[in-house]
Amino acid sequence: MGKKPQIIEREEVVIRFSGDSGDGMQLTGTLFSDTAALFGNDLSTFPDYPAEIRAPQGTVGGVSGFQVHVGHKEVNTPGDLADVLVAMNPAAIKANAGWIKPGGTIIYDENNFTEKNIEKAGYEKDPIKEEKLDNCIIIPAPVTSMVREALKDLNLEPKAVLRTKNMFALGMVYWLFNRKFKYTDEYFEKKFKNKPDIVKANKIALRAGYYYAETIEALSPKYKILPAKLPKGVYRNISGNTAIAWGFLAAAEKAGLKLFIGSYPITPATGILEELALRKDLGVISFQAEDEIAGICSALGASFTGRLAVTSTSGPGLSLKSEAIGLAVMAELPIVIVDVQRGGPSTGLPTKTEQADLLQALYGRNGESPVVVLAASTPADCFHFAFEAARIALEHMTPVILLTDGYLANGTEPWRIPEMDELPVINPPFATPGDTPFLPYKRDEQKLVRSWALPGTPGLEHRIGGLEKTIKGTVSYTPDNHELMVKTRAEKIMRVSGSIPDLKVQGDESGDLLVVGWGGKYGYIITAVRELQMEGYKVSMVNFNYINPLPGNVRDLFSRFKKILVCELNLGQFAGYLRMKHQEFEYQQINKVQGQPFTINEIKQKCYEILKEE
Amino acid sequence: MAEENKLKYSPKDFKSDQEVRWCPGCGNHAVLSAVQRALAELDIPKENYVFVSGIGCSSRFPYYMDTYGFHGIHGRASTIATGVKTANPGLSVWQITGDGDALAIGGNHFIHAVRRNVDINIILFNNEIYGLTKGQYSPTSEKGLVTRTSPYGTVEEPFSVGELVIGAKGKYFARTIDANVTLSTQIYKDAARYKGTSVIEVLQNCVIFNDGVHENISGREVRDDRTLTLRHGEPMIFGKNNDKGLVLDGLKLKVVNLGDGYREKDLLIHDAYETNPGIHYMIASMRYPEYPVALGVIRAAAGQTYEMAVEEQIRSVGKNSEIKCVADLLKSGSTWKVG
Numbered sequence: 001m002g003k004k005p006q007i008i009e010r011e012e013v014v015i016r017f018s019g020d021s022g023d024g025m026q027l028t029g030t031l032f033s034d035t036a037a038l039f040g041n042d043l044s045t046f047p048d049y050p051a052e053i054r055a056p057q058g059t060v061g062g063v064s065g066f067q068v069h070v071g072h073k074e075v076n077t078p079g080d081l082a083d084v085l086v087a088m089n090p091a092a093i094k095a096n097a098g099w100i101k102p103g104g105t106i107i108y109d110e111n112n113f114t115e116k117n118i119e120k121a122g123y124e125k126d127p128i129k130e131e132k133l134d135n136c137i138i139i140p141a142p143v144t145s146m147v148r149e150a151l152k153d154l155n156l157e158p159k160a161v162l163r164t165k166n167m168f169a170l171g172m173v174y175w176l177f178n179r180k181f182k183y184t185d186e187y188f189e190k191k192f193k194n195k196p197d198i199v200k201a202n203k204i205a206l207r208a209g210y211y212y213a214e215t216i217e218a219l220s221p222k223y224k225i226l227p228a229k230l231p232k233g234v235y236r237n238i239s240g241n242t243a244i245a246w247g248f249l250a251a252a253e254k255a256g257l258k259l260f261i262g263s264y265p266i267t268p269a270t271g272i273l274e275e276l277a278l279r280k281d282l283g284v285i286s287f288q289a290e291d292e293i294a295g296i297c298s299a300l301g302a303s304f305t306g307r308l309a310v311t312s313t314s315g316p317g318l319s320l321k322s323e324a325i326g327l328a329v330m331a332e333l334p335i336v337i338v339d340v341q342r343g344g345p346s347t348g349l350p351t352k353t354e355q356a357d358l359l360q361a362l363y364g365r366n367g368e369s370p371v372v373v374l375a376a377s378t379p380a381d382c383f384h385f386a387f388e389a390a391r392i393a394l395e396h397m398t399p400v401i402l403l404t405d406g407y408l409a410n411g412t413e414p415w416r417i418p419e420m421d422e423l424p425v426i427n428p429p430f431a432t433p434g435d436t437p438f439l440p441y442k443r444d445e446q447k448l449v450r451s452w453a454l455p456g457t458p459g460l461e462h463r464i465g466g467l468e469k470t471i472k473g474t475v476s477y478t479p480d481n482h483e484l485m486v487k488t489r490a491e492k493i494m495r496v497s498g499s500i501p502d503l504k505v506q507g508d509e510s511g512d513l514l515v516v517g518w519g520g521k522y523g524y525i526i527t528a529v530r531e532l533q534m535e536g537y538k539v540s541m542v543n544f545n546y547i548n549p550l551p552g553n554v555r556d557l558f559s560r561f562k563k564i565l566v567c568e569l570n571l572g573q574f575a576g577y578l579r580m581k582h583q584e585f586e587y588q589q590i591n592k593v594q595g596q597p598f599t600i601n602e603i604k605q606k607c608y609e610i611l612k613e614e
Numbered sequence: 615m616a617e618e619n620k621l622k623y624s625p626k627d628f629k630s631d632q633e634v635r636w637c638p639g640c641g642n643h644a645v646l647s648a649v650q651r652a653l654a655e656l657d658i659p660k661e662n663y664v665f666v667s668g669i670g671c672s673s674r675f676p677y678y679m680d681t682y683g684f685h686g687i688h689g690r691a692s693t694i695a696t697g698v699k700t701a702n703p704g705l706s707v708w709q710i711t712g713d714g715d716a717l718a719i720g721g722n723h724f725i726h727a728v729r730r731n732v733d734i735n736i737i738l739f740n741n742e743i744y745g746l747t748k749g750q751y752s753p754t755s756e757k758g759l760v761t762r763t764s765p766y767g768t769v770e771e772p773f774s775v776g777e778l779v780i781g782a783k784g785k786y787f788a789r790t791i792d793a794n795v796t797l798s799t800q801i802y803k804d805a806a807r808y809k810g811t812s813v814i815e816v817l818q819n820c821v822i823f824n825d826g827v828h829e830n831i832s833g834r835e836v837r838d839d840r841t842l843t844l845r846h847g848e849p850m851i852f853g854k855n856n857d858k859g860l861v862l863d864g865l866k867l868k869v870v871n872l873g874d875g876y877r878e879k880d881l882l883i884h885d886a887y888e889t890n891p892g893i894h895y896m897i898a899s900m901r902y903p904e905y906p907v908a909l910g911v912i913r914a915a916a917g918q919t920y921e922m923a924v925e926e927q928i929r930s931v932g933k934n935s936e937i938k939c940v941a942d943l944l945k946s947g948s949t950w951k952v953g
Contacts, residue, residue: 038950183948232953234945246944253940260701262693280928281935282943285700290726294693297686297723301666301697304684305705309697327687416952417944455682455698455705458661463630463677465667465685474632475677 006221012071013223014079015173017166018096019088020057021050021064024166028086029066030412031170035183037237037414040227041070044379044523046078046411051267051350058120063095072226076378076523078411080599083223084176086169088112088143090121097131105137105221107172109165111144137221141212143168150208151201160198164205171209177223181206233416240379240408241271243415244312244338247386249282252308254387255394255426260307262287262298264317267350268406269340272312292320296337300324303333304464306430306454308390312338315357316347318401319364325399326365329489331464332441332450334393334400334428336386341405343595352595353407355519356570361401362548362577368486370493372396373547375403375519380415382408385545387423394428396496397449403547405569407597408520428452433459440464440473441485448492497549503557507533507540513611514561516587518544518574521597525567528603537611544574550581558585563610565590567603621657625650628660630680641792641818642672645739648795649708650679652802658706665708666695668715671746672739672818675710689720692727695734696920703921706806709736713754714744717773721753725782730920731810735802738775738813739792741820742827749823761823775815776898776912780891785915786812787898789908791832792819797843797909804911810919817907831907840902844910849881850897852906860905867896869905886914 015032017025026047033045048065055062069079081101087093087108100106106128113127123130128138143165150168151161167184174181185203192198238246252259261284263273277286285302289295296311303309313321318339328335341357343349361373372392376385382404389402431438431451440462443450453460462473468485470476505514506526517525522543529541542557544550558564565588566575575587590606592598628650636642653663663681667673669688676683682705686694695709709727716724716738727734743761744750750763754775758767779787786808790798798816805812817828831840842852842860850860857872859881870876888894894913900906937943 034948038948040950040952230952234949234951236944236947236949246940249943250940258701260697262697279937279943280931281937282940283928283932285924285928287697287700289693290722293690294696294723294726297690297693298697298700300686301684301694301699302701303697304664304682304694305698305702307701309701323687324690331684417949420939420941455664456662456702458659461661461681463679463683463685465676465683466669466687467685 007224008221009224009226011073011225012069012075013083013225014067014069014081015084015086016065016067016082016096016099017086017169018063018065018092019166020091021052021054021062022057023064023088024163025064025066025088028166028170029068031184031187032173033068033412034237035179036068036070037235038183039179041072041225042075042228042230042414043068043070044075044078044411044413045069046407049351058089058091058117060091060094060121063091065096070225072228074228075413076527077597077600080601084173086173088165088169090118090123090127093127093131094121094123097133100133100136102135103137105139105176106133107139107141107169109143109169110140111142139216141172146208146212147205150204154197154201156197156201160201164201167202167205168209168212171206172213174206175210175213175222177225230414231416235414235416237412238380238383238415239271239410239412240376240382240404241269241340241410242275243380243382244272244386244402244404245275245279247383248276248308248310248336248390249279249284250383250420250423251387251390251426253420254423255308255390255428257306257308257428258283258285260285260287260299260302260309261311262289262295262302262309263312264289264292264295266292266314266317268342268409269312269314269317269338271409272338272340292317293324296321296324296335299335300328300331300333303335304455306452308394309334310336310338310390312340314340314342314350315344315360318357318360322365325371325401326367326369327466328399329365329369329371330466332397332489334397334452336389336393336400336402338386338402338404340409341403349595351406353405353597354569354593354595355405355521356573356593357403358547358570358573358577361403368490370490371548372398372400372493372496373403374400375545375547376408377520377522377543377545379408379411379413383415391424391426392496392499394426395449395499396447396492397429397452398493398496403519405520430454431460433457438462439471441469441471443488447495447498448488494549497552500546500549500551502553503542503544503551505540505542505557508538509540510560511538511540512561513537513539513563513565513607514558515539515541515603515607516544516564516566516578517541518547518568521567521569524598524600525603528600528607531600532604532607537607539607539611555582555584558582563588565606565610567598569593569597621659623654623660625654628653628680630678632677634678635674636671637821639821640671641741641816641820642675642739644792644795645737645798645816645818646675646678648798649737649802651795652799652806655799656803656806658806662704663706663708664698665710666691666698667710668720669746670712670715672710672712673715689715689718690723691715692720692723692736696727696730696732699732699734700921700924703733703925707734709734711736711738713738713740713742713752717753717775717778725778728779728782728784728811728813731785731917732921733809733919734811735805736811736813737802738815739818740775740815741818741824742772743820743824745820745823774899775813777895779813780895780898780913784813785810785913785917787815787894787913788812788911789815789817789898791817791828791909793832794909801911804914808914810917831902840906841909842906844884844886844897844908844912846884846886846911846914849878849883851878851881867900867905886911887916889915
């Protein structure tokens with residue numbers, strides 16, 4: 001004691017909060033992230049929790065984690081390895097042992113490291129030693145007994161006292177990172193408005209943790225992370241699911257339409273329905289259907305009447321919606337289907353991440369059934385791609401499938417809030433009554449889009465449906481008509497490419513290796529590629545957000561690199577798709593199906609390997 | 615009622631230019647003309663009608679109506695109709711479905727639409743057989759029926775539409791016979807005016823695969839003695855000579871002959887608006903030969919509709935919210951300024 005703590009200035013730090021699912025780790029992580037964001041750091045978060053709501057206490061299966069990566073420079077991923085691990089019990093050590101940086105800091109609640117808990121986590125005696133974590137800075141803290149002591153004058157129930165353990169731990173982390181209490185205090189005051197005792201208890205626990213860390217200061221370095229240099233503007237933290245919901249709201253406003261969501265709860269997509277259910281103040285009709293099929297079909301009914309109609313789901317739900325997506329293709333009605341991908345097949349790994357629904361999105365329907373497929377890259381750009389998906393659906397009268405994943409859905413990052421004027425106006429092709437009878441499948445010549453005639457409009461009465469039709473809407477089994485309609489529907493989707501941007505290269509426009517990603521693994525790939533570029537390699541990256549149709553400059557771009565590596569969390573679905581669409585190139589692959597994202601190192605190692613060849 | 619049709623439509627205004635392709639003699643033809651007659655007599659602008667269907671013979675119906683129409687996918691008509699009505703409560707939404715479409719593949723959607731009380735009119739064509747796939751048994755087929763997929767007779771208990779509707783908290787149930795265009799027209803008009811999910815079971819004949827399925831009650835010679843047409847506020851009386859009626863005997867309905875110690879004033883009076891479903895359930899469940907089969911509007915209890923409850927919530931939340939447009943939402947909560 002008395003020794004000044006060492007202060008390390010760092011570009012970035014990864015912190016992982018980990019404990020029992022009842023320990024409040026998600027809240028702890030969120031409060032730390034929000035405080036960091038308000039301080040001006042760039043950041044990316046990821047909650048990693050079990051599918052079980054309350055798995056048995058103290059077991060590895062019940063460990064709930066929240067990782068946050070804060071930085072002074074641009075942060076693109078929640079980070080691979082943690083600099084700081086907060087472990088509320090031995091199981092949290094077990095679950096995270098492989099994810100701590102050598103020399104990192106581990107704070108743990110020593111009161112919870114009882115013989116019984118140690119055994120439950122699968123250790124014999126000393127988790128730290130058994131995991132060979134001795135090279136880390138270990139800070140055992142008597143969290144449980146300290147909060148009991150700190151709160152003894154409040155006469156709270158023992159349970160309520162124990163619920164503040166996470167705030168004690170958070171207080172210790174605040175000391176390490178020199179953070180202020182203000183935002184967190186305000187949170188308590190708002191959250192427990194009618195429970196002054198609980199507000200007080202949390203504030204005391206937070207400060208007790210902070211001062212405890214200060215008292216034992218010699219044990220760990222303090223970190224200093226300066227604010228990031230972000231573009232000017234007003235920012236907020238946003239998760240992918242919220243960003244999706246808000247993107248739809250913005251699109252509805254820009255199109256002058258009411259928003260309708262018909263959905264069924266499914267992990268990890270439910271947040272979209274929940275967020276839109278809140279937005280009655282913006283006129284949203286949110287319909288929680290009896291199943292996935294009812295979700296999309298109700299949305300199709302709403303679309304028929306002239307609403308911006310959306311449905312949200314995850315892989316198994318997308319399977320159930322297949323037939324109705326086919327109906328939307330045939331009826332040529334606008335609808336957006338969000339698929340928040342998770343580990344599959346079947347129920348699979350509901351809370352884990354994977355990119356294996358791509359082929360289902362592209363082809364998972366009977367007949368020739370083309371749809372537009374988009375994929376978002378980061379939690380914040382989910383807003384942009386939800387808006388884009390709605391724009392394309394409405395202006396091209398087509399279903400659009402938007403792919404995200406559990407990491408984007410629940411992860412957060414700072415987002416510069418756009419002004420509504422920055423967003424384009426959306427112009428759906430509404431039909432107006434004319435002198436001649438309305439022909440439901442008459443198209444504009446340029447985009448091949450039919451017009452949208454809304455019930456309630458005199459003179460535009462017409463019938464649509466799943467049977468093949470002529471331009472007039474008459475059911476027809478004529479061979480030539482069917483072929484004409486199949487080709488026209490396919491061509492209509494191809495012509496969407498006229499309204500999407502070219503692919504952008506991250507790095508030089510030519511080189512030895514082009515690393516290709518799609519959708520939500522952008523952050524990991526770009527971080528790896530930037531590091532390789534710093535090391536002097538001629539490596540660039542492209543990330544595809546427009547999957548069908550593909551952007552127009554793919555061939556030109558691919559031809560300027562000696563080698564192409566496609567990175568995806570599946571067995572090679574996008575690589576296979578590219579082989580079909582652009583056969584003239586050779587594609588190498590890096591694939592992973594562990595329910596976890598790539599680590600930056602995995603991508604780099606694969607790149608080194610390819611660059612070394614010949 | 616001349617004054618009710620201010621819009622002066624005739625049934626042919628609702629005929630589309632599509633050739634009707636049902637089999638000659640199919641009961642669907644009569645349903646189509648009864649619906650067209652009913653619509654012509656209602657005071658609803660033609661452009662406000664939307665006909666939604668699933669898959670099956672009857673589900674071709676929307677193509678033959680010169681209104682807005684959406685021919686959906688098998689079993690899902692209730693969900694599409696729910697979306698249409700909730701998104702635009704100003705429309706008059708009709709769901710056309712069959713016993714297979716509504717009660718087998720679409721059973722789940724059917725009960726949930728009824729439970730929510732969305733203001734849609736569901737015409738359920740019940741011919742107790744799959745027609746479009748050429749003669750397999752359906753969820754309403756009589757136990758023991760021999761069909762292509764039950765060559766030795768079915769071993770399943772059938773659903774009764776009325777029991778299912780009332781069991782799903784349904785507030786409106788009516789039953790008619792395809793060929794009885796006068797009664798059907800009255801019921802369709804009544805259902806259109808009723809606020810809530812109205813289910814109309816049409817006992818419909820499939821001339822090819824289940825011919826005469828309802829003949830034992832609908833035949834010209836027997837129908838008066840084997841059916842009871844209910845009218846709200848009137849006694850439950852039936853028979854060729856109006857000589858039979860229903861009374862409550864303990865906890866059960868009982869058929870009595872007038873004159874055998876019973877007079878008309880002893881008979882039950884039909885109250886379609888009663889909210890307690892008990893008596894309606896008993897009436898809807900009546901089967902020949904123990905009882906006459908009830909026709910007409912069996913139940914029409916008042917209740918809040920789903921789409922109006924949704925509209926009301928949007929109105930009241932909107933009034934009290936500080937968020938009036940998307941820009942307000944984007945800037946709500948914790949934000950910070952850079953630069």
